[in-house]
Amino acid sequence: MFMKIGSDLRPSSIQPDPMCPDVHHVMSISQETSDIYTLKLQPTERREAVRFAPGQFNMLYAFGVGECAISISGDPTVNNVTEHTIRRVGLVTGTLGSVRAGDSIGVRGPFGTPWPMDQARGRDVLLIAGGIGMAPLRPVIMDVLANRENYKELTILSGSRDPEGILFADELLTWKKQPGVDSKVTVDHADSRWNGNVGVVTTLVNRTVKDPKDTIAFVCGPEIMMRYAVTELQKNGLGKDQIYLSLERNMKCAIGLCGHCQFGSEFICRDGPVFRYDRIEFWLNQREL
């Protein structure tokens, strides 16, 4: 008997054992910034369509090295191809960054709660991303653009350390040209060659929210940044139930068993990573967590 976990989107027949990785082959690897790359993967065995929802993650396994949880950054409307945008921070992510097209890696998933796209329908959608936090929000943008009639204004606020670190810089320019879409980019540090915004991403929130009662905000980035973002969103009239955050902790099993990612009463892998703010507000304010 197999445990039903994570998203209801995944047909149980596809991957019956959530602890058993499927072999995927690497279609391509592309460098996004100096330390961030994107893997495009495809399952080696032909089978039913693998679907995911924006905000979910997979466990990627570098054979003989280890496993790590990585958000899915690709297009949710495309079946059987998943993209993962990864930052080199350790042994596993460093090893995954050295694969080449045609190599194989292990994949478990998709896991976790998605961004609530159903709650976003008919409303203004405000995305606030910091650094690599842009990766799990990219599928949201693709979903909104693919179903434009379902949503009102889409605003993307993206913050990076410096101009060289802007993730999906070309796409941000392309998205901005779409009707009903605005994107603003800011960097924390720049010299005089940069003519864009300088300052933390939370400073862009002011004067961005047009209709606070009819806006939903999805936020992903460093936790400190998300706390300030929540403060700014509330100052601009958004309620706690209109703000969703994607959290990150050390995930191991991805099915809520091992406890590595426990966050108060929640398991980030099973109950998250996407949470409505009022559900985790108390735990976010506990210093020990």
Place this chain on the structure above:
Amino acid sequence: MTHSRYPELSEHAFFAGLDNAAVAAIQSCARDCHYATGNWIARQGAPADDLYFIQDGRVAVVFPAPQRELTIQTLSAGDIVGWSWLMPPHEWQFDIKAVKDCSMMGIDGRSLRAKCEQDHHLGYALMKRLSRVMVDRLQATRLQLMDVYENRK
């Protein structure tokens, strides 16, 4: 650069809650300013005689380090620029540069400072509003200094 009167001062959020007399006092010091991209609006160490309200465009607050210029922050429509006119020694602490064509409302800081000395209610009202701006900028700068996107391997 051109100048003209700016009659709709009370519409700016910064002045919300000010009485008509206070708005009129400030209005008497106001003018329109336009700076093209690349023009310097202020230079570090120069007399700080102006307070600006950005209506359109973008300015950079620049620290003129040797051999290079570091942009500390940028400000855009709705933001205010400059509080050195109120604090001794009344000199600009940073360079201010238009990085995108700018339309701004300029306030003659020397005149306004004199009015604040004469009318402490006006002075206190402005000081409270400027303090709010300063606190917000300080908080943002602290967050910037945390370098939250640093790759901690």
